[in-house]
Structure formats: structure tokens, C-alpha cells
Amino acid sequence: MVVGELAYERDLIIIGGGPGGYNAAIRAAQLGQSVTLIEREELGGVCLNIGCIPTKVLTEGAEKLRSTRKAADFGIETNSIEFNLAKLQNYKLNTILQLREGVTALCKANKVELIKGSAFFLSEDRLGVESGDHYEVYRFKQAIIATGSSPKIPKGLKVDHVQIVDSWSITKLSAIPEKLFVLGSDYIALEMAMAFSVFGSAVTILLDGEDFPFDQSINMELMRLMKKNKIKIIKNVSISEAYVEQNTVSIYFGxxxxxxxxLFISLGHSPNIENLGIDRIGIKRTNRDFIEVNQQCRTSIPTIYAIGDVTEGPHLASKAIKQGKTAAEAIAGLSSEVDLRFLPIIAQTTPPIASVGLTEQEAIKHGYEVDIGQFPLSANGFAGLRGEKEGFIKVITDKKTSLFLGMHILGYGAIELITSGILSLEMAARDEDLLFPAYPHPSVNECIAEAFEAIKKQAIHIPPMMKREKSNV
Amino acid sequence: MVVGELAYERDLIIIGGGPGGYNAAIRAAQLGQSVTLIEREELGGVCLNIGCIPTKVLTEGAEKLRSTRKAADFGIETNSIEFNLAKLQNYKLNTILQLREGVTALCKANKVELIKGSAFFLSEDRLGVESGDHYEVYRFKQAIIATGSSPKIPKGLKVDHVQIVDSWSITKLSAIPEKLFVLGSDYIALEMAMAFSVFGSAVTILLDGEDFPFDQSINMELMRLMKKNKIKIIKNVSISEAYVEQNTVSIYFGxxxxxxxxLFISLGHSPNIENLGIDRIGIKRTNRDFIEVNQQCRTSIPTIYAIGDVTEGPHLASKAIKQGKTAAEAIAGLSSEVDLRFLPIIAQTTPPIASVGLTEQEAIKHGYEVDIGQFPLSANGFAGLRGEKEGFIKVITDKKTSLFLGMHILGYGAIELITSGILSLEMAARDEDLLFPAYPHPSVNECIAEAFEAIKKQAIHIPPMMKREKSNV
Incomplete structure (x- = not known):
């Protein structure tokens, strides 16, 4: 730090232009703030450029391929169906470019100043920004840290981004892997395992633990679906070494x-805070080394906020977006707060998964005596008609109060349907609130009603004998 | 009526085995009632056999065809794409058969007695049932009328079920019409117009009035989409005559x-009550000639209930199902009631439509000063990524109280998303209830949040200049 250096004056500086950062920037601008957004790479961050969006182009491509193969049932006759990864990669690049241009235009329209560079704190109110051989100092009134995270790679493993890939480079493969190992159990691991299986890879999932991270019923059904789709699963894998030799990846464990x-390594992410200088200025960290924030996303330095993957909680853009808006509103003097209890977790697998609230195991651990209702899509007329009968909706309520505690869906429509669960949890719904309305017919939505009816053994489309058995499929 | 005739004794008799009737039968059986279900044709009624399900197989086939044609964008290469209607018809028959067997098995598992025949009231507690040359008399303690409705055909028009078809025979066409006229504006008219347009028919919609039956914003966008898909629209058509000559349908109006x-005629439905003998026993009718019922679906004769299309309200299976369960519960002594204020209306068009609560026009008519929020799918990352950017979500709130009044969606995901709207309306949500939660990312669900944000001109993905303009797209 140079004493007496020239510093540019700014009101609010946001470090990081991912979904958290740009949502915060625009919301702050909407509320009358003068905003500067610093991004060292591309606007949109990991999510838009190398994370959510690219992986979702792959899962969408897999979904379209799967669906095209099934279209013959509906009288749609195609001579041959070939999959061209290069073309999908091209579509991906165009999608990213378009979305990134959209975000850039939105920032400009909201008069957000965009600066390219790497920022780090010099003091509680000053930032240094490096960009190539440029270096500038900015003095700010308030700041938001939104620098995100990077894939965690265990010791002994080295990513070459060609044959040993992480969650960023998996989307850049130029050819379909012949034999793909997926190390991890998170939603990205699952999405990529299933997508590449549809593309034709022989896939083996190396679970870091015993299971997938969802409700036990979904985990069990996922195991069955994997087997059905010829995806192998090996549990409790801890790789000691992996290396590439003559186009072959050798993996050692035990x-x-x-x-x-x-080999695709998907073992979570570490917060990008190493070179930020936050220790120098005394920003407190949690015992897991994330930045500590309150409900308004304020750090231990009251003028500095932190959002997204640098804070505790799931590595999800939805969390970053919510925190970003909240931090911006707090800076503008509003009383907004973040509550992540009902943050949904989704996976664009085949079929998709969506989950919100407590799992059965979590509810029991929290001391609830639970009621469980589960309804299989195979018993839903519309799912049958569409030929997409796999999966179910499981709902959990508190036996004592009938309070709704959690919803877990595996099956087509899961992601769009989960917002019904989210809103109901937020509004502290009881079972009757979800039983009373009329559901559109025919639709998979009706499975929600029948899952709640199943609690009372009154699902119309489950025969009475089955109802007496344990509801867990 | 024969005096002193032998009558079989029954507890609860339900006349009509459509979705209303069989849902009522199963719910009543679940609650300990001894149930007899009389159906003159096939179990599942119009909905399963010639209505909802067959039309949805057609719309699903159209959707699959459309989607297969677009799959090339995602690297899915097919030599040629041909549509084989006969194969889809075969799939339809299998689907119907499977679903019907399911309903039959469910009724049997619930010990519901199934009788084939046409029933009519002899007195307040007796029914005659004709089946071929059999005739039996049943005495009942309670009864539910669930006889449904039939397509309304205006004077001067005669349906031959080959070239002039109604909502039942349109699904049985053996070849794709070259030039199809669709008379009507309801959801079935729209679904069939769009499906056959995808299949290759030249389609002209003859609107019976000025417009489609949705919120004005959706109606306007539908007009644009129809034009884009080369579907012609002629307004205010009242056909005086139509006849078939040498494979040509000639239509006269003005x-x-x-x-x-x-020519497909879709002008609504008339209740099937003509031969039921309800006037003989004094069951009251509404001034539009439907059976009058209270909130528990009870008619003017306290032991006789009526549900579904024989009662006032929209011609929708979802209504019949809700009423069926409620009538069964009322008969079992529960205090259940039906409230159809938040009955959703859906159309499996391309893209689909889903609507619940008040439209903008209705809200204004009800005396509300409204706030409108609208968010286009084209500004949603996930919709963009999927290449399904058409449509929007529109939400309506009361300016004074911020009470949520209605949600109207045109676009992919509409039907699954609408339950978020239904549940929120039922729970008397305010705008903040829908703004507070985190929405999954990336997903079309996020459009709900942005539609509510748009009310305050704070949608992140709408640039500020557009926000100052009228929000109606």
C-alpha cells in the first residue's frame, strides 16, 4: 500500500460479476445507488460462462436426444438419430455469448460502471484493482464481495482439463468420453454422469461417500435408475492417485x-478469497473458512458485504442471487433479510430432481414425528400419456400440527413444480392448504395433491392394499 | 314406474364413471361407504376415453414433433422427420386402454360395485337402470349425478364425425386434414388448431366472438403466435350452414x-340431463339449465348430489374431480366444501397456457385498482438456453393491499408453474410472499419472481427504459 496515492472515489463497489454480483449491482442501481462492478474475467461469472449455463446446455442436449429417441412412440419417424457434440458445443457458445451480452446491456442500461480487473482490499475503504499492467486504487463507501468459488481438487489429483476435468472443463470436451469416471455425488456430478451416459459414454460414478445428497427415497430410486441406465456406482471411493498416460486415465483407490x-472430479468448491486481502483488513471468517455474514449479508466490517459462494451454505446461484438482492437492498437502507431454510436444490438429470425443506431424515433428526406421503408418477394419467412415468413426489408433514416440512420430487416436471413447495413452506402451509385447491387435469401437478392424500391413505390412484404397506417406494 | 316392483337395495349410487364419478366412488369407499357406480359406456367417461386424454395425446404428439424438428440446434441430427398419424392413434388407443384398466382395477380394489347401464330416476330414492334388454330397479340411500356433458352443436350444422367433427370425433381422424376450420375459442379449439397446424394442416380459426377466453395480454400474444404459425383467424363468425360434398366442406356465414x-366445432358442452328423470323428481335447475347445487354439491333433494359438467361452472375435469371428492366426503359426514374461485384453466397449446384467479379485466370489473407485473420468457436465461423464449408470466395484485389476485402464463412450463399461483391464491398471498423466496436457478420459475418484481419496476432482467413503458407486452 502506497501512502498518499491517488484514489478514485466510488459509492458502492461490487467485486465479482457472477449472478450474485450482477443481481446486486442492478438492484442497487434500481434503488438509486451509484454502482461500480469489477470482474476479472467475464461478466456473468462462473455460472453463466463455465458453470450452470454450459452444464445445462449439455443436460438439455441429453434430454433432447433422449426425447428424440423416444419420439417414435408418438408416430414421429426418423431414419437415423446421430448426436454431434461439436454442434452442441457451438450452440453452447452462442447461448453464453447471447446471455453475456444481455447481462452487459442490463448493467449499462442501469448505469452500472463496469471495470475489468482483479480487486483486493488495501484497507477498510480502499481497493486496489489490477488489470494487465494497469493498477488503480478506488476508495469506496460500501463494498460487496461476490468473488465466488473454484472447484476443489483433492491432493494427489491433477486436472489437465482434457482427460482429467473439473466442473468447469467438463463442459468443454471436444469428443464424447468412451469411458468416463465421475468422482463425487453432488448435483453437477449427477447431471454430467447422466448426460454423458445419454450421449454414449460408459459411465461409472465414484461416490465420495455412501450415497447421493437427497432424501433417502430419492437416493434409493436414483440408484435403481442408474442401474437401469447402465451407469455403474462404486461407493466410498477416496482416490489416492490418478494419472494420464497414452490417452488412458489410471485411477487408484485403496x-x-x-x-x-x-475422470471428472466434482467434489465441491472452495471460496475465492485467497488474494482478496480480507485477513489484512480483519474481515472475520467462519470456522470452515468462509466469510462470516449476518442475515443482511454484512461482514464483520459494517460497510463491507459478502454474498454467494464466499459465504456459508450451498454452492448455488439461487443463493447468490437472493443474497445479492438482499445486500443491495440493505445498502439502500431497506430491512431485507435472507433466509435460506427453503432454498431449493435442483438437478437437471434424466429425469430431473427438485427438493426443498427438510428431508425425512432431517425432519426426524430435528425431533419431528413425521407423516410421509408419496405418490408415483406411474400412477398419474398425464405422466403415463407422455411416457414419462419414472419417479415420484414425496411430502413430509409434522404429525402433531400437520405443518408441511418438505417436498422431494424425482420426475419430469420436478423443477417447475418445486416452486409450489417453496411457496407453501414459506407461507407455513398445513396439509389442508395443499389438499383444498383444484389441480389442473390432466397434469403431473395432480401428484402433489395425491402425495398429500397418501398421508391419510386417501390417494385416489393408489390401490388400498398398497396403502397399508410402507409408503417408501 | 311399476308399483311393487323388486328393487335392489344400495347405499350410495353414483351415475357416471367419468373423472368426477370415479373419484367420488373411490373417496366414498375410502371413507367406509358401500358404493355402486353405474356407467353406460366406458369407465373413465368422456375425459379418459374421448376427451382430455385423447386430445392430450394429440397435443403431446404435436409437441414431440415440433421439438424433434428443433432438435438439430442441439446437435441431434436426423435424416428425415415424418409424422405418422396412424401410429399416434395407436399409441392413443393403448394409452386409453391402460388408463381405463387402471381405473377399473382401482374401483375393484376399493370394492366399488360396477354396473353397466343407463340410469334414470324413478323417485327420490329409486333408479331404473337399462342395459341392453335388461332392466333393474335400485333403491338408494344417497346418489351422485355425474353424467357429464355432450358437445353443443348449433342449429344448421350436422356433425358427420368424418369431415365435420366435434370435440369427441376430432381425435379419431384417420388422416391429417388438408384444410381445417376450427369453430370456437375455447381451450380445446386452441389445442386442436395448434396441434393440427404442427401436423401440417392449413388451419383457420373461426372465432365465435371477438377474442380468446384468457387475460387480454395472453389473447393478444396468442393472436401474434397464430399469425407466426400461419394459423388464420376470422372473428365474429356465426355459421348459418355447413355441408359436405365430394370431400369438401362448404361453410356459410353472413x-x-x-x-x-x-370443420371442427368446439362451442362448449350441454349437460347430459335430458333422460335422467330429474324434473320428474323435482331436482331444481339453474336458469341456465344446469343442476343447482350448494357448496357441498348437494341438489335441492338432500340425498342427491350432482358434480361435474351437469353443474354450473367451467367444463373441466379438474372441477368434476374436486366436486366428486367433496360430495363423497359430505356423504361420509365431513364438512368439506368446494370453492371454484381458484380453479385453473390450462391449454396444452404450443406453447402451453395456464391461468388462475382474476384476469386484469375481471379484477378491474370487480372494483380493484390493480398493479400489473409482466415478465417475458425471452429475458429468462433457462428459457433462452432451451430455445423456448415465447410467452410471459403476468401477475395481478391489488394496489391497495398488495393482495395477489391472478396469474396468467403463456410459455413452456406454464402448466407445472400454475400450481404456484393456485396455492398462493388459496393462501391469500401478498406480493412479498412471492418475492421473498429463492427460486431455483436456472429455471423458468424465476419468471414468477421477476413478474412480481416488475410491479415495482424492479425486475432484474428488464432494462429500466422498458420499465417506464406500459408493462403490457
Whole structure:
């Protein structure tokens, strides 16, 4: 730090232009703030450029391929169906470009000043920004840290981004892996395992633990679906070493050695805070080394906020977006707060998964005596008609109060339907609130009503004998 | 009526095995009633056999065809795409058969007695049932009328079910009409117009009035989409005559004559009550000639209930289902009631439509000073990524109280998303209830949040200049 250096004066500086950062920037601008957004790479951050959006182009491509293969049932006759990854990659790049241009235009329309560079704190009210051989100092009144995270790679493993890939480079493969190992159990691991399986890869999932991270009923059904789709699963894998030699990836764990063409490591993310200088200025960290924030996303330095993956909680853009808006509103003097209890978790798998609130196991751990209702899509007329009968909706209520505690969906429509669960949880719904309305017919939505009816053994489309059995499929 | 005739004794008799009737039968059985279900044709009624399900197989086929044609964008390469209606018809028959077997099995598992025949009231507690040359008399303690409705055909028009078809026979066409006229504006008219347009028919919609039956913003956008899809629209058509000659349908209205290959008449439905003997026993009718019922679906004769299309309200299976369950519960002594204020209306068009609560026009008519929020799917990242950017979500709130009044969606995901609207309306949500939660990312669900944000001109993905303009797209 140079004493007496020239510093540019700014009101609000946001470091990081991912979904958290740009949502915060625009919301702050809407509320009359003068906003500067600093991004060291591309606007839209990991999510738009190398994360959510690229992975979703792959899952959408897989979904379209799967659906096209099934279209013959509906009288749609195609001579041959080939999948061209290069073309999908091209579509991906165009999509990213378009979305990024959209975000840039939105920032400009909201008069958000955009600066390219790497920022780090010099003091509680000053930032240094490096960009190539440029270096500038900015003095700010308030700041938001939204620098995101990077893939966590265990010791002994080295990502070459060609055959050993992380969640950023998996979307850049130029050819379909012949034999793909997926190390991890999170939603990105699942999405990529299933997408590449549809594309034709022989996929083996190496679970870091015993199971997937969802409600036990979904985990069990996922295991069955994986087997059905010829995706192998090996549990409790801790890789000691993996290396590439002559186009072959050799993977060692315990006394075992396995070989394939590709290894995808999806073991979570670490917050990008190393070079931010936050320790120098005394911003407190949690014991897991994230930045500590309150309900308004304020750090231990009251003029500095932090949002998204640098804070505790799931590595999800939806969390970053909510926090970004909240921090901006707090800076503008509003009393907004973040509550992440009902943050949904989704996976664009085949079929998709969506989950919100407590799982059965969590509810029991929290001391609830639970009621469980579960309804299979195979018993829903519209799912049957569409030929998409896999999966179910499971709902959890408190036996004592009938308070709705959680919703867990595996099946087509899961993601769009989950907002019904989110809103109901937020509004402290009881079972009767979800039983009373009329649901559109025919639709998969009706499975929500029948899942709640199943609690009372009154689902119309489950025969009475089955109702006496344990409701867990 | 024969005096002293032998009558079989029954507890609860339900006349009509459509979705209303069979849902009522199963719910009543679940609650311990001994139930007899009389159906003159096939179990599942119009909905399953010739209505909702067959039309949805057609719309789903159209959707799959449309989607397959677009799949090339995602790297899915097909040599040629042909549509085989006969194969879809076959799929339809299998689907119907499977669903019907399911309903039959469910009724049997619930010990519902199934009788085939036409029933009519002999007195307040006796029914005659005719089946072929059999005739039996049943004495009942309670009864539910669930006889449904039939397509309304205006005078001067005669349906031949080959070239002039109604909502039942349109799904049985053996070849794709070359030039199809669709008379009507309801959701079935729209679904079939769009499906056959995708299949390759030249379609002209003959609106019976000025407009479609949705919120004005959706109606306007539908007009644009129809034009884009080369579907012609002629307003205020009242056909005086139509006849078939040498494979040509000639249609006369006013001084105009038009010719095509097919005419589909979709002008609503009339209740099936003519031969039921309800006037004989004094069951009251409404001034529009439906059976009058209270909130529990009870008619003017306290032991006789009526549900579905024989009662006032929209011609929708969702209504019949809700009423069926409620009538069964009322018969079992529960205090259940039906409230149809938040009955959703959906159309499986391309893209689909879903609507619940008040339209903007209705809200104004009800005396509300309204706030309107509208968000286009074209500004949603996930819709963009999927290449399904058409449509929007429109929400209506009361300016004074911020009470949520209605949600109207045109676009992919509409039907699954509408339950968020239904539940929020039922729970008397205010705008903040829908603004507070985190929405999954990336998903079309986010459009709900942005539509509510748009009310305050704070949608993140609408640039500020557009926000100052009228929000109606």
C-alpha cells in the first residue's frame, strides 16, 4: 500500500460479476445507488460462462436426444438419430455469448460502471484493482464481495482439463468420453454422469461417500435408475492417485486400480478469497473458512458485504442471487433479510430432481414425528400419456400440527413444480392448504395433491392394499 | 314406474364413471361407504376415453414433433422427420386402454360395485337402470349425478364425425386434414388448431366472438403466435350452414362462403340431463339449465348430489374431480366444501397456457385498482438456453393491499408453474410472499419472481427504459 496515492472515489463497489454480483449491482442501481462492478474475467461469472449455463446446455442436449429417441412412440419417424457434440458445443457458445451480452446491456442500461480487473482490499475503504499492467486504487463507501468459488481438487489429483476435468472443463470436451469416471455425488456430478451416459459414454460414478445428497427415497430410486441406465456406482471411493498416460486415465483407490478415458472430479468448491486481502483488513471468517455474514449479508466490517459462494451454505446461484438482492437492498437502507431454510436444490438429470425443506431424515433428526406421503408418477394419467412415468413426489408433514416440512420430487416436471413447495413452506402451509385447491387435469401437478392424500391413505390412484404397506417406494 | 316392483337395495349410487364419478366412488369407499357406480359406456367417461386424454395425446404428439424438428440446434441430427398419424392413434388407443384398466382395477380394489347401464330416476330414492334388454330397479340411500356433458352443436350444422367433427370425433381422424376450420375459442379449439397446424394442416380459426377466453395480454400474444404459425383467424363468425360434398366442406356465414376439407366445432358442452328423470323428481335447475347445487354439491333433494359438467361452472375435469371428492366426503359426514374461485384453466397449446384467479379485466370489473407485473420468457436465461423464449408470466395484485389476485402464463412450463399461483391464491398471498423466496436457478420459475418484481419496476432482467413503458407486452 502506497501512502498518499491517488484514489478514485466510488459509492458502492461490487467485486465479482457472477449472478450474485450482477443481481446486486442492478438492484442497487434500481434503488438509486451509484454502482461500480469489477470482474476479472467475464461478466456473468462462473455460472453463466463455465458453470450452470454450459452444464445445462449439455443436460438439455441429453434430454433432447433422449426425447428424440423416444419420439417414435408418438408416430414421429426418423431414419437415423446421430448426436454431434461439436454442434452442441457451438450452440453452447452462442447461448453464453447471447446471455453475456444481455447481462452487459442490463448493467449499462442501469448505469452500472463496469471495470475489468482483479480487486483486493488495501484497507477498510480502499481497493486496489489490477488489470494487465494497469493498477488503480478506488476508495469506496460500501463494498460487496461476490468473488465466488473454484472447484476443489483433492491432493494427489491433477486436472489437465482434457482427460482429467473439473466442473468447469467438463463442459468443454471436444469428443464424447468412451469411458468416463465421475468422482463425487453432488448435483453437477449427477447431471454430467447422466448426460454423458445419454450421449454414449460408459459411465461409472465414484461416490465420495455412501450415497447421493437427497432424501433417502430419492437416493434409493436414483440408484435403481442408474442401474437401469447402465451407469455403474462404486461407493466410498477416496482416490489416492490418478494419472494420464497414452490417452488412458489410471485411477487408484485403496488396492484397486481402474482405467478409463476420462475422470471428472466434482467434489465441491472452495471460496475465492485467497488474494482478496480480507485477513489484512480483519474481515472475520467462519470456522470452515468462509466469510462470516449476518442475515443482511454484512461482514464483520459494517460497510463491507459478502454474498454467494464466499459465504456459508450451498454452492448455488439461487443463493447468490437472493443474497445479492438482499445486500443491495440493505445498502439502500431497506430491512431485507435472507433466509435460506427453503432454498431449493435442483438437478437437471434424466429425469430431473427438485427438493426443498427438510428431508425425512432431517425432519426426524430435528425431533419431528413425521407423516410421509408419496405418490408415483406411474400412477398419474398425464405422466403415463407422455411416457414419462419414472419417479415420484414425496411430502413430509409434522404429525402433531400437520405443518408441511418438505417436498422431494424425482420426475419430469420436478423443477417447475418445486416452486409450489417453496411457496407453501414459506407461507407455513398445513396439509389442508395443499389438499383444498383444484389441480389442473390432466397434469403431473395432480401428484402433489395425491402425495398429500397418501398421508391419510386417501390417494385416489393408489390401490388400498398398497396403502397399508410402507409408503417408501 | 311399476308399483311393487323388486328393487335392489344400495347405499350410495353414483351415475357416471367419468373423472368426477370415479373419484367420488373411490373417496366414498375410502371413507367406509358401500358404493355402486353405474356407467353406460366406458369407465373413465368422456375425459379418459374421448376427451382430455385423447386430445392430450394429440397435443403431446404435436409437441414431440415440433421439438424433434428443433432438435438439430442441439446437435441431434436426423435424416428425415415424418409424422405418422396412424401410429399416434395407436399409441392413443393403448394409452386409453391402460388408463381405463387402471381405473377399473382401482374401483375393484376399493370394492366399488360396477354396473353397466343407463340410469334414470324413478323417485327420490329409486333408479331404473337399462342395459341392453335388461332392466333393474335400485333403491338408494344417497346418489351422485355425474353424467357429464355432450358437445353443443348449433342449429344448421350436422356433425358427420368424418369431415365435420366435434370435440369427441376430432381425435379419431384417420388422416391429417388438408384444410381445417376450427369453430370456437375455447381451450380445446386452441389445442386442436395448434396441434393440427404442427401436423401440417392449413388451419383457420373461426372465432365465435371477438377474442380468446384468457387475460387480454395472453389473447393478444396468442393472436401474434397464430399469425407466426400461419394459423388464420376470422372473428365474429356465426355459421348459418355447413355441408359436405365430394370431400369438401362448404361453410356459410353472413354473405361469405369458405371451403375446406374439415370443420371442427368446439362451442362448449350441454349437460347430459335430458333422460335422467330429474324434473320428474323435482331436482331444481339453474336458469341456465344446469343442476343447482350448494357448496357441498348437494341438489335441492338432500340425498342427491350432482358434480361435474351437469353443474354450473367451467367444463373441466379438474372441477368434476374436486366436486366428486367433496360430495363423497359430505356423504361420509365431513364438512368439506368446494370453492371454484381458484380453479385453473390450462391449454396444452404450443406453447402451453395456464391461468388462475382474476384476469386484469375481471379484477378491474370487480372494483380493484390493480398493479400489473409482466415478465417475458425471452429475458429468462433457462428459457433462452432451451430455445423456448415465447410467452410471459403476468401477475395481478391489488394496489391497495398488495393482495395477489391472478396469474396468467403463456410459455413452456406454464402448466407445472400454475400450481404456484393456485396455492398462493388459496393462501391469500401478498406480493412479498412471492418475492421473498429463492427460486431455483436456472429455471423458468424465476419468471414468477421477476413478474412480481416488475410491479415495482424492479425486475432484474428488464432494462429500466422498458420499465417506464406500459408493462403490457
Amino acid at each position: 488396492n484397486e486400480k481402474m482405467t478409463g478415458t476420462h | 354473405n361469405e362462403k369458405m371451403t375446406g376439407t374439415h
